[in-house]
Amino acid sequence: MSTTLRLSTVILPVRRWHEGGRSQWQRAEELGLHAAYTYDHLAWRAFRDGPWFGAVPTLTAAACATSRLRLGTLVTSPNFRHPVTLAKELISLDDISGGRVTLGIGAGGSGFDATTLLRGDEQPWTPRERADRFGEFVPLLDELLREPAGLTREGEFYAAHEARNLPGCAQRPRLPFAVAATGPRGLRVAARYGQAWVTTGDPKLYESGSAAQSLDAIRGQVAKLGKACAEGGRDADGLDKILLTGFTPEFNPELAGGSGRPFDSVDAFVDFAGRHAELGFTEIVIHAPVPADGPEFAAAVADERLFEEIATQAPAQLA
Template structure:
């Protein structure tokens, strides 16, 4: 499968003061997809402007025609499957079937306790995620769903007419642990990773490649155990969180080298952050746009 290039546009701009223009420019540049983070606030941006993911994606759907749209990623931290399903079906309809749901177990910090709950342990997050994904799958594929779980309940939840994409919009499941990888193998049309977070501060690019190789192998084993061919899943790398950090965006050649090494591991989609000045995602806009238009062509 040929490599695709996508971008992630953080929701930090007012729609009429640069927000719309970024999504339209992403389509003009030929990106496969443009994603956004589904958070209430996030890291160094938490004291500045930050808009909601699904309204932003809805606006982007009306401002573009071809670009795929999605979240990287939605989590149970402040979402419920019943209400999320209704919003996703609406977004899929408005976009004409261009939505991918990036979905993960979530993490601590930032907005994880914004609704007043205590911070969940990794096991508690995995428990909730393990119930969240199957219920959301049902809600997006069945007209009426009733289910009582340990964490989430649906009572005659109606979702007619369902998704434009059939049998439902695709899930891109973010996971590195065994339980999450089993969910990706069972329910995912794609798998998402940011690399090994333990290597971010002190690891090397070479160590990161080997860690990612191991993650891909574990995904393959999870798929085999589920009776599924791992080749059926797209494999998405969200960049910016490996030891390379922003180096792949320093030049077209740097990007081509980075993308080629990860394509060899089996990745089918690379996601780069739209530049934001004076932030962790600062980059030269002109270089970024050259990467978008020339990078994959140079990769061959």
């Protein structure tokens, strides 16, 4: 596990590759960021009516345009993925990137991913149904990536019949999983299969909570992760802990008071990141700026200059 706090970014897949997309991924590498992730959605929130490109093709292009930067999803879910086809894509991406891929994976939620593929008489999965599928999805994907010569499994939701994924991942025994979870079932999946754990904090606090309440809630999540690891016979210190920023009260522009927003300045961000590093986080992920003519997105750094200052100056102050 990392002993220093790493700084990474999320690049929303909203730019055409030859109109700013390529250069944004290349700039993330030039700035020395640890990793650059993208969202694996069919469409997302206010960006639904604008450009939105596929995660795996975007990451493949990014792999060819960079040489050091780690790449990944935050996060992929069973909402529209199947373990067999996803494994094939991940093995290909890991090969093309030279072993630089991390799979962020979670149970998924409501919204476009959950409804786009439904027939007229079908209903979106409930939270319990999503958890059921996630609990089967991750173990099967784990096996598919570890046993490339052929795998047959029959589950309640997913099946694989002589699924072959030769030559396997470039990273051995497979590429790392960063499991997004806060509930007990998801945390058990993270404890068993994750090389990292991901949280965005407590979403219920975004609208009316405080920075102190958010920190307490995240502290509680870290404690629950530790309990899940202990129950599984694993040391929680063996998992990297990733905070995807933008969804805690500090980022809500409607909330007044406090010490300001983390993206007011480099110092404000360092203060925010430092408080979370004290909870054991090893990686902080910030959203790169989105096009000015697109939807407003409070989770992202609004100013390109400030984004670059945070990327280049904050890691030294947090070391």
